[in-house]
Amino acid sequence: MSETDSPPDDAQDALGRLYDDPEARIASLQNDRPSDQDVAGQAAIFKALGNDDRLRVLEALRDSECCGCELQVVLDAPQSTVSTHLRKLKEAGLVKSRKKGKWSYYRIADTAVFGLLDLAHAVQDDA
Amino acid sequence: MSETDSPPDDAQDALGRLYDDPEARIASLQNDRPSDQDVAGQAAIFKALGNDDRLRVLEALRDSECCGCELQVVLDAPQSTVSTHLRKLKEAGLVKSRKKGKWSYYRIADTAVFGLLDLAHAVQDDA
DNA sequence: AAGACGAATCGAGAATATACAATATGATGA
DNA sequence: TCATCATATTGTATATTCTCGATTCGTCTT
CATH class of the missing domain: 1.10.10.10 (Winged helix-like DNA-binding domain superfamily/Winged helix DNA-binding domain)
Incomplete structure (x- = not known):
């Protein structure tokens, strides 16, 4: 069973090298994420307009x-x-x-x- | 040669029955049409957002x-x-x-x- | 009731868009 | 120079969207 590394893992490694406190940055990025519903609703409108x-x-x-x-x-x-x-x-x-x-x-x-x-x-x- | 009736022809017939002066209405509808470029530019933005x-x-x-x-x-x-x-x-x-x-x-x-x-x-x- | 008419829906082929592994590129550092 | 890293690109399978003829659905007229 080859284990494909979960997508953002290498990215988190990269952040670890970029910031002193990567955890905080990651948490911040993940917290400010809008809800699936909001995003889907906006996207539906933009799709109709596209x-x-x-x-x-x-x-x-x-x-x-x-x-x-x-x-x-x-x-x-x-x-x-x-x-x-x-x-x-x-x-x-x-x-x-x-x-x-x-x-x-x-x-x-x-x-x-x-x-x-x-x-x-x-x-x-x-x- | 079968001549497929150009798309809006039947629609123009319908307008003829709906308005006293369909020509004027048709001209108005066609004149207020934005340019291909403008529309394509807007659509490109909305597509990116969709x-x-x-x-x-x-x-x-x-x-x-x-x-x-x-x-x-x-x-x-x-x-x-x-x-x-x-x-x-x-x-x-x-x-x-x-x-x-x-x-x-x-x-x-x-x-x-x-x-x-x-x-x-x-x-x-x-x- | 029958036919004509405007509009809605269906279905299939074509065209676009998307996801993502594999690979390439270009910068960094040992 | 060589290995490593972040990112970019490519190839391709899949998914979504678009178009439009054919058909169906209400409505009006006669």
């Missing part, structure tokens, strides 16, 4: 709600593709929808997403 | 810069995995690094990133 088409949808919704067929025009993509993107945005809690007759209208769920879009744009410019 | 491990790295860098082996401890993952995540964060322009001897130290490139992390957290809570 797609050109979905960003275009949100941008279109900045001014007003849109029905599905309007967003098809915005994306210039097949209906099923657009619908799938909209579902992902809904699942991520970024948009809401209402039905009116055979039309579905989509709108931004939380205007804070505009903050995310604008900040990402700013970060991009700085780089 | 991963649990990379969010943990950024969170660890909130307080101070860290060397690679410290981030191995934070993530509890093999060295090559951590290094790959760090490269992605660098490519996205979210972190910078400096070399000191055999150590590489990583730091946040733009504190606006914290705004993104915090906003995503807030959006998550609202949902």
